[in-house]
Amino acid sequence: YGPVAGTDYRDNQLRFSLLCQAALEAPRILSLNNNPYFSGPYGEDVVFVCNDWHTGPLSCYLKSNYQSHGIYRDATAFCIHNISYQGRFAFSDYPELNLPERFKSSFDFIDG
Numbered sequence: 001y002g003p004v005a006g007t008d009y010r011d012n013q014l015r016f017s018l019l020c021q022a023a024l025e026a027p028r029i030l031s032l033n034n035n036p037y038f039s040g041p042y043g044e045d046v047v048f049v050c051n052d053w054h055t056g057p058l059s060c061y062l063k064s065n066y067q068s069h070g071i072y073r074d075a076t077a078f079c080i081h082n083i084s085y086q087g088r089f090a091f092s093d094y095p096e097l098n099l100p101e102r103f104k105s106s107f108d109f110i111d112g
Contacts, residue, residue, distance in 0.1 A: 013089040017097045020058035023048065024066060044071065050078045053087030060103045 002008040009015065027042040050058045059076055066072045087107075094104050 008088070013087065013093055014096055016054045016087070017057055020055055020061055023055070023058060024061055024072070028071075044073075044075065046072075046075060047077055048075055050076075052080060056087070057097060057099070060099050060106060064100050064103065 027046045031040050033039040050056050062076055
């Protein structure tokens with residue numbers, strides 16, 4: 001998750017934000033032809049498993065950018081298996097996530 005154990009890359013919030021946004025778009029646009037019974041985009045028949053903070057923002061993107069427009073209405077899942085990965089970054093970087101202000105408190109962390 002960073003260049004040295006115990007440290008993060010300075011732009012991890014952008015890296016994982018992009019991962020989340022790509023994961024939401026992929027089922028809708030990628031033609032997956034490796035199944036003899038199915039080919040084409042999966043559409044909305046998917047389950048997203050968000051594992052720790054790295055994919056945690058997916059739930060926020062899902063709610064604000066998709067479900068509010070009637071897309072992926074029944075989709076979400078979240079799992080925390082290792083609480084030590086907090087995804088800490090400066091609140092001043094929050095606008096870079098391109099999420100509504102109402103989700104900002106979801107990224108708040110009080111140490112101690």
